[in-house]
Amino acid sequence: MGRVVSGGIRVPRLTCLVSDRDDLTLLTAMADVGVDGFQVRAKKLSGRLLTALAERVVAAVRPAGATVVVNDRLDVALAAGADGVHLGASDLAVAxxxxxxxxxxxxxxxxxxxxxxAAARDGADYAGIGPVFATASKDGLPDPLGPDAIAPAVGVLPLVAIGGIDAGRVGEVLAAGAHGVAVIGGIWRHPDPVAAAEEIVSQIGG
Structure with missing residues (x-):
């Protein structure tokens, strides 16, 4: 589904963010219905616990070919055998x-x-753009950009839109030029997270 970047790995079309509070037993089923990316984000965990969490995610979804990245922590990504890392403005520099x-x-x-x-110049493979819509999944975020902010950023790196995205909003952000979406509440707050993930996969299509 995704665009090939570093080491033959693909930038996913649908990334599900995963924390230690989520039901990890569902991850394999999500990968099997087409979720092709997982981002491990648990800012309050120690390095050791975060590594253990990332290792569990990798073990659960890699057989289906899904890409796993770790939020913020390059050391954890390397230790856990993840496919990559996602870096914010206050994290280790991309370069x-x-x-x-x-x-x-x-x-x-x-x-x-x-x-x-700037991210492309420094060696990034994709850009996470957002928050696109208001979201309660993370505290202290800047104001939502809105979907109209996506189109001006198209054409440099694959754009993965994040923030307040669910099945009902996927079409709008893809039409604006996003390569893919990253989803938290739109999956985990649904009564059936696997069904929610499958619906988003169907909205994305091929």
Whole structure:
């Protein structure tokens, strides 16, 4: 489904964010219905516990060919055998991460075309753009960009839209030019997370 980047790995069309609070027993089923990316994000865990969590995610979804990235922590991504790392503005610089781990997928949080251009220059494989819509999944976020912010950033790196996205909003952000979406509440807050994931996969199509 995704676009091939570092080491032959693909930038996913649908990334499900995973924390230690989520039901990890559902991950294999999600991968089997077409979720092709998982991002491990659990900011309050120690390095050891985060590594253990990432290892569980990798073991659950890699047989289906899904890509696993770890939020913020390049060291954990390497230790857990993940496919990549996603870096925010206050994390390790993209250029430094690329020097340390030339074969990993590296994503960068961006809010504008200028951010995406800078991320590409420094060696990022994709840009996470958002929050597109208001979301309660993370505290302290900046104001939502809105879907109209996606189109001006298209054409530099694959854009993965995040923030308040569910099955009902996928079409809008893809039509604006996003390569894919990253989803938290739209999957985990649904009564049937696997069914929610499958519906988003169907909205994305091939």
């Amino acid at each position: 430094a991460a690329r020097r340390i781990a030339p074969g990993l997928v590296i994503g960068s949080t961006c809010r504008s075309r200028a951010d995406v251009v």
